[in-house]
Structure formats: C-alpha cells, structure tokens
Amino acid sequence: MFRSSKRKAVIATAALALSGVLALSACSGGGADAGSGAFDPDADVTLNFAFWGNDVRADLYTQAIAAFNVEHPNITVNSTFLDFPAFWEKRQTEAAGGGLPDVMQFDYSYLRQYSESNLLLDLEPYFGDTIATDGLSEGILQIGVVNDVTTAIPTSTNAWGMFTNPKLMDSLGVEPYEGGGSWQDYSDWMESATAAGAEAGVYGGSDWTGRIQNFEIQLRSEGSFLFDDAGKAGFDKERLAEFWNEGAPVREEIGIPAQRVEELMPLSPFASAVATSELTWDNFGSGYLGSLGESYTELDLVAPPVTVEGSADLYLKPSMLHAVAATTEHPEASTILVDFLINSPEAGAIFGTNRGLPASETQLAGVELAGLDAQIRDYEATIADRLGDAPPVPITGFGTLENKFLLIGQELGYDTITVDEAVEQFFAEMDVVLN
Known part of the structure; x- marks a missing residue:
C-alpha cells in the first residue's frame, strides 16, 4: 500500500x-x-x-x-x-x-x-x-x-469489495464483519478487532482514507464523481478534507501504524495476516491466499460500507x-x-x-x-442493487493522481502533514496534472 x-x-x-x-x-x-x-x-x-x-x-x-x-x-x-x-x-x-x-x-x-x-x-x-x-x-x-x-x-x-480473514478472526475471537453498514460501523468493528489482536500484533485493518476508490464510492453515493471525461473534479477542498478527517481515529488509534505497513512491504498487512480486513478489488483474493500460505485456505468477501443507502455507488470495471x-x-x-x-x-x-x-x-x-x-461471482450478484454505470475512461493523469493520493495517505499516517496541508498538496497536484 x-x-x-x-x-x-x-x-x-x-x-x-x-x-x-x-x-x-x-x-x-x-x-x-x-x-x-x-x-x-x-x-x-x-x-x-x-x-x-x-x-x-x-x-x-x-x-x-x-x-x-x-x-x-x-x-x-x-x-x-x-x-x-x-x-x-x-x-x-x-x-x-x-x-x-x-x-x-x-x-x-x-x-x-x-x-x-x-x-x-x-x-x-x-x-x-x-x-x-x-x-x-x-x-x-x-x-x-x-x-x-x-x-x-x-x-x-471486477468490483470494489472487502476481504476479511475468517481463520484470523476466529483465532482472535472476533465476530465477522457482515458487510455494508456505515463507515463508522466499519471503524467500530475494526477497533474491536485491533483490541482483540493487541497481544498478537494483529489489527482490524488500515486507514481506508488512503485509497482514492473509497473516496470515489462515497462521492458516487452522493450523486457526484471523482472526475468527468473533461477533467472536471466532482469534489471541492472541503469535501476532501472531510473524507481524510474521517480517517483520523483509524490512523491515530485503530488501524495498523504506517511504520508497520512499510515494514511489511511489498505485502499488504492483510496479505501478511497482520490485518483482519482490507478494502480492495474483488480479484485480489487469489493473490492474498497465495501470499498467506497453506495455513489459510479461505477468505470472506463482503460489501464495503455504504455512505447513502439505496445509492448506486459501486460499478464493474x-x-x-x-x-x-x-x-x-x-x-x-x-x-x-x-x-x-x-x-x-x-x-x-x-x-x-x-x-x-x-x-x-x-x-x-x-x-x-x-x-x-465462485465466491467472487456470487459476491458480484449480491451487490447488483448497488451497481451503477461505470465512470468514463479515466482522465489523462489519473494514475499519477491515484499514486499521489496513496503518498499523501502515507504522510497522514506518519503524521508529517495535517489534513489541510494534504488537501492543498492534492489540489496542487491536480492543477499540475489536469492543466
């Protein structure tokens, strides 16, 4: 990550x-x-x-x-x-x-x-x-x-989803996350998993505001978007600041520390059996199982949290x-x-x-x-009511902006910048890339 x-x-x-x-x-x-x-x-x-x-x-x-x-x-x-x-x-x-x-x-x-x-x-x-x-x-x-x-x-x-590790959760005595719910529900569950895994050095997950896709599904649920095909942003500085501020408790107390994430690279915390959950694309499952090794034979795949009930926030890409x-x-x-x-x-x-x-x-x-x-096929069937039209082919420079989002997430995790500074950095990068 x-x-x-x-x-x-x-x-x-x-x-x-x-x-x-x-x-x-x-x-x-x-x-x-x-x-x-x-x-x-x-x-x-x-x-x-x-x-x-x-x-x-x-x-x-x-x-x-x-x-x-x-x-x-x-x-x-x-x-x-x-x-x-x-x-x-x-x-x-x-x-x-x-x-x-x-x-x-x-x-x-x-x-x-x-x-x-x-x-x-x-x-x-x-x-x-x-x-x-x-x-x-x-x-x-x-x-x-x-x-x-x-x-x-x-x-x-594929579609955006959440993988959880049933064997790891069972070893910690953690009840599985059922999927959906609010972002606060997910953070609360993550906190309980982190508390249960304290002795074993296991965490409930990592800062989900470090991934631009989680910001995108929140925007889509509100009827907006990241960028249209002309390069116009569907959010302002205040909305981005709100999103990154939502992750403050996860970064500061609940989620896996940024230093620990870096120590585990190139594997993610979830692929290292150091986190019980990870939000990502649903085709990552076999890679996770391969990295986790033979002692882990199955994963759970559930829907990500919901920002606005009844919205078409997800899509197939x-x-x-x-x-x-x-x-x-x-x-x-x-x-x-x-x-x-x-x-x-x-x-x-x-x-x-x-x-x-x-x-x-x-x-x-x-x-x-x-x-x-079969699990992935079935998962995509369960989120059918949340699937909307896919966004247009990403704007020129989107990959660069996605990387910048990740890098800023790292800086926020290390507490080397404030959320306001992070927002200014990202909008400055948008100005360079889009204009």
Whole structure:
C-alpha cells in the first residue's frame, strides 16, 4: 500500500514529468500496418510482455505462456513483472525512449493518457483476424475505446469489495464483519478487532482514507464523481478534507501504524495476516491466499460500507486490460498473444479469477467457478442493487493522481502533514496534472 521515502521521491519526480514525457514520445511512430501482407505466421518472433503482480500471478502467466507456445512454438515470449507503482514508473521511462514492451497488461487509470499520446496500437484492424471478438460483448469492447480508437481489450471485470480473514478472526475471537453498514460501523468493528489482536500484533485493518476508490464510492453515493471525461473534479477542498478527517481515529488509534505497513512491504498487512480486513478489488483474493500460505485456505468477501443507502455507488470495471505498443515490430504476433490471453479457455482455466471474472465468454467457459472463483461471482450478484454505470475512461493523469493520493495517505499516517496541508498538496497536484 505505502512506499519508502526513496520510492516516494521517484514517483513524485515522475508525476511532474509524465505529461511532457508522453507528449514527446507521442511522435515516436507506430507498428507495422495490419494486413500489410508481410506477416509470416510461421516465422520465429520474440515478444516482450510486461505485467504487474506478485509471484502468484507470475506463475500463472508462466503457465499461460507455456500453453500459448503449444499452439505457437515460433513465438517466444519474454515476460517481466513488477509491483503496480514500479510497473508504471518503468513504463513512463520506456515511453520517453520509444521502448515500450510489445504487449502490456494495462490499467484503466492510464489508458486515456497513453492512448491520446499515440503510444498504443489500434487493435480494431485485427478484429476477426488475429483477435477473435465473438466472445466479447460490444459493451466490453467499448471499455477499451478512447476517442473512437480501440487501444486495449479487458481481460476481466471486477468490483470494489472487502476481504476479511475468517481463520484470523476466529483465532482472535472476533465476530465477522457482515458487510455494508456505515463507515463508522466499519471503524467500530475494526477497533474491536485491533483490541482483540493487541497481544498478537494483529489489527482490524488500515486507514481506508488512503485509497482514492473509497473516496470515489462515497462521492458516487452522493450523486457526484471523482472526475468527468473533461477533467472536471466532482469534489471541492472541503469535501476532501472531510473524507481524510474521517480517517483520523483509524490512523491515530485503530488501524495498523504506517511504520508497520512499510515494514511489511511489498505485502499488504492483510496479505501478511497482520490485518483482519482490507478494502480492495474483488480479484485480489487469489493473490492474498497465495501470499498467506497453506495455513489459510479461505477468505470472506463482503460489501464495503455504504455512505447513502439505496445509492448506486459501486460499478464493474475492467480489472485490467491488454494493450500493444504502437512501436512494436510484430503487431500480428502481439495481437495473437493478446487474443490467447483474453479469449482462450486454456488461459481461463489457468487464471481462474486472479484477474477478475473473465470478460470473454469463450475464456469464461474454461473457468471452473469453485471456491474463491465462485465466491467472487456470487459476491458480484449480491451487490447488483448497488451497481451503477461505470465512470468514463479515466482522465489523462489519473494514475499519477491515484499514486499521489496513496503518498499523501502515507504522510497522514506518519503524521508529517495535517489534513489541510494534504488537501492543498492534492489540489496542487491536480492543477499540475489536469492543466
């Protein structure tokens, strides 16, 4: 969740330079034209593929690439992975030099800025050829469209939720959190769990105001939004200050201390069995189980707190997408790999819901929805009455703002800035990024 001071300085510098970097790299050219007739499907090709995740996801991609090579032994895939912040730091550096990987796991937060900077290949010319679309609904395909150009395809969808650890709670004698309720209800439950886990060094959770998604669902419940597609903010300084002030008791007394969070990195407190709950996207479950180890075999997944009853505060988003660099020298081979990772039942059987519920019906057919996979499907059915329309493709610079929100959350946790200073910092960053 939080990063060291060195990492913080790197992100802050990259954030200031990001817009200029992408603008300069937008001139760096594009890949070979689709349908040029130059593609030999049997030629030996090497592709670079990058994704973010942990060792669990890395193992799944290793299996998926091995299955891909059974069908396409001539396409060598060199894969690399980093944690989420480091992944985007590296992509920013590569964008400046025109050296993005051929194929990338992509995040919705960055799609607009990379697309509008002409860094991603238009995939539509490959539809029906190297990319099958019969298993993808029009709504799913539209998720990856920016300014009428398809620059990415979702692998899967997910929703915001809360994971809790039943074994850990049982060992502490803590009653499970049932989901929903108010934010105060959640903080009260967290306080009781922290008190019960004091001797064992276990906490009820961490400061939920450090995640911009929790702010977003509060705004959505009030009929507002984070940003519209023109870059207008749906909140003012007073509303942001109110949100961060709500987290003061959690930061000061209830939640896991910021120093302890940093000691546990790169794992989160929940993935380390040091916290009994965590608010996050529902596809994180398998990664948590992998990190927790064999002694933990199940998790509970419940709805996040409610700000305004009856509101459509939640939504389904692409948990991730796949995109191809505009500069790739192998667009056809790259799109063949994208097609396999998105559509193949074999990949579905390997990943399950690690990347969320598969967006492609053909890939979903390969997934046996049992255990955690079925739990995620069932969870999304239980929140159907809270699901509203997804927000527009995030504004250019949203990923930078999301990182800044996390960094400010760290500073608030260390008590090195006040809430008023935090608000001024974030609005100053908004001014730099959006204007």
